Amino acid sequence: MTTTTQDDTTLLFRNTMRIADGRLEDFRDAVVRAVEFARRHGPQLMVETFIDEERMLAHSFQLYRDSDAVRAHWRLADPYIREVMEHCRVERFEVFGEPDDEVAAGVRAALGGQCPLTFAPRAAGFVRFAATARG
Template identity: 80%
Template sequence: MTTNESTLLLFRNTMRITDGHLESFRDAITRAVAFAEQHGPQLMVETFVDEERMLAHSFQVYEDSEAVRRHWKLADPYIQDVMKHCQVERFEVFGEPDADVAAGVRSALGGQCELTFNPRIAGFVRFASGLPY
């Protein structure tokens, strides 16, 4: 898509891992991502860890706000399990979710961290594998 009318949403979640919880955090994230891969509506989920700073960065791509709502309904137990081992330090939304999803993100975070919304200007998506780069 090359217009600013895309419904695509990208979430970037930066989490501070609780001291002594790195392995438990890894296990919980692994279970959550495996569940999302099998049952979730996300187009992409990637999580990275910076052990030196005890930070994790999760990126999730959704087709639209409805997909985010489906994710919340399906994944709540997995999200709660992950949150036993970390605290959200920063949450960034790229794209323009509908008012319901924007309010849901604000409510879930409860002011505990920095939250930003970044409207899309332009771009494209290429998820096919085997492309000659």
């Protein structure tokens, strides 16, 4: 018997971005604004961004409950995404989990073939966040 649990619909996005020369501080400022907006208004369960200054790469991880949450994020955060993208380009985008067809197509369209895009279906796992997680 197969059952669907919340974990079955969970999506984790990993976005690797190449920061443009001379734009590190502008990129960092834009990311801080975008993450703060997501923390206050976004549907993500988790957002973490890490910067490798030596290689001028940033790695953003976003955890979503499901494809509906991804769509909500796109509707809300477009201006913040555009601001971040003024200072970088996507070098690689990875989707862990199985988004619905609309979200998969939306990711492909947004990237427009500019970088490698991979999808990896979920094999097993769980998410453990306390109801009173830090904010």
